[in-house]
Amino acid sequence: MRLRRTMLYLPGNNPNMLLRGHLFNPDGLVLDLEDAVAVREKDAARILIRDVLKRGEFGSCEVTVRINGLDTEYWRKDLEALVPLGRLDGVRAPKVDDAATVKQLDEALSEIESKAGLEVGRTKIFCLLETARGIFNTYDIATASPRVTAVIPGGEDLTADLRTNRSPEGTELEGIRRNVIVAARAAGVDALDTVFPRITDDEGLRKETSFIKQLGFDGKSVIHPNQIPIIHEVFTPTEKEIERAQKIIAAAKEAAERGLGAVQVDGRMVDAPVVKRALFTLTRAGLLEEGQDNA
Amino acid sequence: MPKNILGREIPEFIEGYGKTLPFMGEHARKPEGNRAGPKLRSTFNDRTSKVVPDLKAAIAASGLKSGMTVSFHHHLRNGDFVVNAVIDACSEMGIRDLTLFPTALFGVHKKLIEHIKSGVIRRIMGSVNGPIGQMVSEGGMEVPVVLRSHGGRPRAVVSGDVRIDVAFVAAPTADAYGNLCGSQGKSACGSLGYAFTDAMFADCVVAVTDNLVPFPAAPVSMPQFHVDIVTVLDSIGDPAGIVSGTTRITRDPLRLLISKYASRLIEASPYFKEGISFQTGAGGISLAVTAFMKEAMKKREIRGSFGLGGITGYFVDLLKEGYVEKLMDVQSFDLEAVKSIAENPNHIEISADWYANPWNAGAVVNMLDVVILGATEMDRDFNVNVNTEADGALLHGIGGHQDTAAGAKLTIISQPLLRGRIPCVVDQVYSVTTPGEVVDALVTEYGVTINPRRKDLVDACQAAGNVPLVTMDELVARAHEMCGPTDPVETEDRIIGIIEWRDGTVIDVVKQLKKK
Amino acid sequence: MKTAQAGTVESMDCLVTVSEAEPGTGIALTLAGSSVARFSRAMEKAVRATLGELKINDMTVLVQDNGALDIVLKARVEAAVSRLNGGEEA
Numbered sequence: 048m049r050l051r052r053t054m055l056y057l058p059g060n061n062p063n064m065l066l067r068g069h070l071f072n073p074d075g076l077v078l079d080l081e082d083a084v085a086v087r088e089k090d091a092a093r094i095l096i097r098d099v100l101k102r103g104e105f106g107s108c109e110v111t112v113r114i115n116g117l118d119t120e121y122w123r124k125d126l127e128a129l130v131p132l133g134r135l136d137g138v139r140a141p142k143v144d145d146a147a148t149v150k151q152l153d154e155a156l157s158e159i160e161s162k163a164g165l166e167v168g169r170t171k172i173f174c175l176l177e178t179a180r181g182i183f184n185t186y187d188i189a190t191a192s193p194r195v196t197a198v199i200p201g202g203e204d205l206t207a208d209l210r211t212n213r214s215p216e217g218t219e220l221e222g223i224r225r226n227v228i229v230a231a232r233a234a235g236v237d238a239l240d241t242v243f244p245r246i247t248d249d250e251g252l253r254k255e256t257s258f259i260k261q262l263g264f265d266g267k268s269v270i271h272p273n274q275i276p277i278i279h280e281v282f283t284p285t286e287k288e289i290e291r292a293q294k295i296i297a298a299a300k301e302a303a304e305r306g307l308g309a310v311q312v313d314g315r316m317v318d319a320p321v322v323k324r325a326l327f328t329l330t331r332a333g334l335l336e337e338g339q340d341n342a
Numbered sequence: 343m344p345k346n347i348l349g350r351e352i353p354e355f356i357e358g359y360g361k362t363l364p365f366m367g368e369h370a371r372k373p374e375g376n377r378a379g380p381k382l383r384s385t386f387n388d389r390t391s392k393v394v395p396d397l398k399a400a401i402a403a404s405g406l407k408s409g410m411t412v413s414f415h416h417h418l419r420n421g422d423f424v425v426n427a428v429i430d431a432c433s434e435m436g437i438r439d440l441t442l443f444p445t446a447l448f449g450v451h452k453k454l455i456e457h458i459k460s461g462v463i464r465r466i467m468g469s470v471n472g473p474i475g476q477m478v479s480e481g482g483m484e485v486p487v488v489l490r491s492h493g494g495r496p497r498a499v500v501s502g503d504v505r506i507d508v509a510f511v512a513a514p515t516a517d518a519y520g521n522l523c524g525s526q527g528k529s530a531c532g533s534l535g536y537a538f539t540d541a542m543f544a545d546c547v548v549a550v551t552d553n554l555v556p557f558p559a560a561p562v563s564m565p566q567f568h569v570d571i572v573t574v575l576d577s578i579g580d581p582a583g584i585v586s587g588t589t590r591i592t593r594d595p596l597r598l599l600i601s602k603y604a605s606r607l608i609e610a611s612p613y614f615k616e617g618i619s620f621q622t623g624a625g626g627i628s629l630a631v632t633a634f635m636k637e638a639m640k641k642r643e644i645r646g647s648f649g650l651g652g653i654t655g656y657f658v659d660l661l662k663e664g665y666v667e668k669l670m671d672v673q674s675f676d677l678e679a680v681k682s683i684a685e686n687p688n689h690i691e692i693s694a695d696w697y698a699n700p701w702n703a704g705a706v707v708n709m710l711d712v713v714i715l716g717a718t719e720m721d722r723d724f725n726v727n728v729n730t731e732a733d734g735a736l737l738h739g740i741g742g743h744q745d746t747a748a749g750a751k752l753t754i755i756s757q758p759l760l761r762g763r764i765p766c767v768v769d770q771v772y773s774v775t776t777p778g779e780v781v782d783a784l785v786t787e788y789g790v791t792i793n794p795r796r797k798d799l800v801d802a803c804q805a806a807g808n809v810p811l812v813t814m815d816e817l818v819a820r821a822h823e824m825c826g827p828t829d830p831v832e833t834e835d836r837i838i839g840i841i842e843w844r845d846g847t848v849i850d851v852v853k854q855l856k857k858k
Numbered sequence: 859m860k861t862a863q864a865g866t867v868e869s870m871d872c873l874v875t876v877s878e879a880e881p882g883t884g885i886a887l888t889l890a891g892s893s894v895a896r897f898s899r900a901m902e903k904a905v906r907a908t909l910g911e912l913k914i915n916d917m918t919v920l921v922q923d924n925g926a927l928d929i930v931l932k933a934r935v936e937a938a939v940s941r942l943n944g945g946e947e948a
Binding site: 060061062063066090091094095097098099102 | 864865866868869870871926927929930932933934936937940941
C-alpha cells in the first residue's frame with residue numbers, strides 16, 4: 048500500500064515550487080491548475096506543468112494534478128495536455144458531487160489513455176468532496192469507478208455550502224469526517240483530510256492531525272512544505288508501537304509455523320485484526336517493503 | 343606564471359602589494375622571529391585627561407599624515423558613523439594617500455567612494471562590499487585591495503606585515519583616561535573583539551565615543567594604557583544599524599530543509615557528544631541548524647561546552663537554558679547578545695587574535711568541534727569561494743571563514759544548490775577563499791555531500807541511516823543538467839584584489855572585470 | 859505592433875514579452891536580469907530553439923529574468939507566443 052500521509056499542493060504557475068516541491072519529501076504532490084491559478088494564467092500554467100511533467104523529476108512522490116472543475120471549460124484541455132505524457136499517477140477532481148461526475152471523468156481519461164497508447168485505467172482519481180451533495184454521495188462516488196483511489200472532504204468551499212465557516216476547533220467538519228471515513232473504508236478507498244490553512248500554527252496542525260489520524264484518515268492535504276514533517280511525525284508510529292507490532296508479527300508467524308490458532312502477546316490475544324493492524328503500523332514506520340504487507 | 347598548490351596563477355610580484363608568497367598548504371608556512379610592537383610612549387601625572395575638543399584636534403594630535411595607515415573596527419556595522427566622519431575630517435585637513443585598514447566595511451561606507459576618487463584613500467586592506475566592491479572590481483582603485491580573514495588580519499598586525507599608524511576605536515562608552523567599554527551607552531555594540539589587536543599594536547590609538555563617563559569606566563573592555571587620545575562625537579552610530587532586532591528562525595522551507603540535513607549530519611558525526619562546541623553564525627540556515635541541534639541535544643541529553651563567534655540572542659538562550667556552558671563572543675549581533683555580555687560572566691568577550699589568529703600560542707577556533715559556513719560557490723575539490731559573486735565582482739569579505747574551517751573538526755558549508763539559475767557547485771571556483779583540505783561537507787537541498795577524504799564521516803552517516811548522501815560528482819552533474827553551461831567571466835589582466843590565506847600566503851588573486 | 863506576455867518576475871521565473879516583427883527581420887532578442895552575466899548563451903539558445911520548434915522566424919523577444927531554468931524559460935516563450943497568436947484564450 049502506498050503511503051499518502053501528506054499530499055502537497057504546488058501552485059501551477061509557480062516554477063519555484065513546481066521544481067522544488069518534491070525536495071520536501073511529501074508522500075504525494077498535487078500540481079494545482081485550479082484555485083491556485085488565475086483564470087487568465089490557466090494556459091501558461093498548463094504549458095509549465097506539461098514541461099515539468101516531461102522532465103519528470105519528483106523523487107519518490109506520487110504525482111497528481113488538480114484539474115479544473117468538470118463544470119468549467121478547462122478540465123478537458125488539462126487532461127489532454129497532461130495525461131498522455133504518462134507521468135501522472137492520478138488526477139484530483141474538484142467539486143465532485145455525484146457518481147455521474149466520476150463516470151464522465153473516467154470516460155474522458157479512458158479515451159485519452161487509449162489514444163496515447165497508455166494502459167487504460169492507470170490514471171487514478173482523487174475526489175474532492177466540496178459540497179453537501181458530494182459528502183452525502185461519498186460512497187456512490189467512491190465506487191463509481193475502479194479508478195477512484197481516495198476521497199477528500201473539502202474545507203472552505205464545503206463549510207460555505209453548509210452555511211457555516213471553518214473554526215479552529217473544526218466542530219463543523221467533525222460529523223463529515225466521520226461519515227467520509229466510513230464511506231471510504233466501505234468502498235475500499237483512502238480517506239484524505241482537507242488542508243490546515245493556518246500555516247504558522249504548528250501546534251494547531253499537530254492537534255488536528257492527531258485527531259484525524261485517530262478517526263482513521265490515511266493522510267492530509269498540505270499547503271505549505273513546513274507542515275510535512277509535523278504530519279509525518281504524527282503518523283509515524285512511536286518506537287513502543289513499532290516494538291509491539293514486531294512482537295505481534297513474530298508471534299503470529301511462530302503460531303502459523305507451529306499450526307496454532309491464536310497466541311498471546313503481553314497478555315492479549317493476537318487474532319487476525321490485531322496482526323493486520325501491526326502490519327499497518329510497520330508499513331507506516333517504513334519498515335515493510337512494498338508488497339510484503341499483504342502477507 | 344608561478345602557481346600555488348591549488349594551481350592558481352600568482353605573480354611573484356604584484357604592483358601595490360609587493361613580493362608574493364604562494365599558498366602551499368594549510369600549515370606550510372612557519373612564522374619566524376618575534377612579534378612586532380607599537381612605538382613606545384610615556385605618560386605621567388601631568389596628563390590626567392586625554393580628551394581633545396573634536397575629531398580634527400584628535401587627528402592633529404595623533405600625528406596622522408598623508409600616506410599613513412589608519413585602522414577601524416566594524417562593531418557598529420551598518421550603523422557606523424565613525425569611519426566616514428574620520429575620513430571626511432582627514433579630507434578637510436588635506437591629508438591624502440591613506441591606507442584604510444578596517445576589519446570590515448558595510449553599505450553605510452559607500453560614501454568613501456568620493457574619497458577614493460579624490461585620492462584621500464589610496465588603498466584598502468580589508469573587505470570591499472556593495473558599491474565599493476563593484477567600483478574596485480571595475481578597476482576604480484589603483485592599488486589592489488588585500489583581503490584577510492578575521493584571524494589573518496591580527497596575524498598580519500602582530501607579525502609586522504601591516505603597521506598601523508593610527509587606530510580609531512569607536513567606543514560606545516569611554517572615560518577621559520581611555521578606558522573603553524562596548525556593552526554600555528546609547529550606541530552599545532557588545533563585544534569590541536575586533537579592536538583589541540589594533541589598539542595594542544597601533545602607534546597611536548584614538549577613542550571616539552558618544553558616551554563619556556567619569557573615570558574609571560566599568561566594566562572595561564579595553565584598558566586605558568592602550569589609548570592615547572579620547573574625543574567625543576554627538577553620535578558614533580545609528581543603533582538600528584548597529585544591532586539587529588531579535589533574530590528569528592527562518593520559516594523558509596528550503597532553508598529549513600537544508601538546516602535539517604545539516605543537523606542530522608552533525609548528530610551522526612562523532613562530535614555530537616557531551617561537551618560539543620560549535621559556531622553557527624547568524625545566517626538563516628545556521629540559526630535554524632542551531633535550533634534543530636538544540637532539539638537533538640535535548641533528546642539525547644547532551645550539553646555543549648561553548649558557542650563561538652558572532653553571538654545572537656538565540657545563543658544567549660542556549661546559554662541561559664544550559665545547552666552550552668560558555669559563549670565566546672568576538673561580535674555581538676543583537677540586543678540580547680549585548681545585554682548578556684554585559685551581565686553574564688559566562689559570556690566572554692574575546693579578541694580577533696584570541697578567536698582566530700594562527701600565529702599565536704593557540705586560538706579558540708582550534709577548540710571548535712563544528713562550524714557551519716556559507717559560500718557563493720564550491721568546486722569538485724571542495725575549494726570554497728566566498729569573496730566573488732557569479733559575475734566575478736569582488737563583493738564579500740572573508741570574515742572568519744578560513745579560520746573556523748581550518749580550526750573546526752567538522753566544517754560544513756550549507757547553501758542552496760541554486761540561487762535562481764546560479765549553482766553553488768561548479769567544476770572550478772572562480773576564486774578560492776578556503777581550500778578543500780579544510781572543508782568536510784556541503785549540505786544542499788539535495789542532501790549531504792562529504793569530502794571523500796572524510797571516509798569516517800561517510801561511514802557515520804550511513805550508520806545513522808537518516809542522512810541523505812549525494813556525491814560531489816552527482817551534485818555537479820545535477821547542477822549542469824539544470825543550469826546549463828556557464829559563460830566565462832571576461833577579465834583584464836590587471837589584479838584588483840589579493841586573497842591571503844590566514845598565514846599571509848596568497849591563495850588567489852582577483853582580476854579586473856572587462857567593461858561591457 | 860501586436861505584443862503578448864507570459865511569466866512573472868518571481869524567483870526562478872521570467873517575464874517574456876514577444877512582439878510581431880516584419881518578415882525577414884529575424885529574431886531580435888534582449889536578455890535582462892540576474893542570470894545574464896553567466897548564462898546569456900544558454901538563454902539565447904533556449905529562446906531560439908523554442909521559437910524554431912514553433913516555426914517562428916521573425917519576432918522581437920524581451921526576457922526579464924529572475925533565475926529561470928531553461929525548462930521555465932522555454933515554457934514562458936511558448937505561452938507568450940501562443941497568446942500573441944491569439945491561440946487559446948486559456
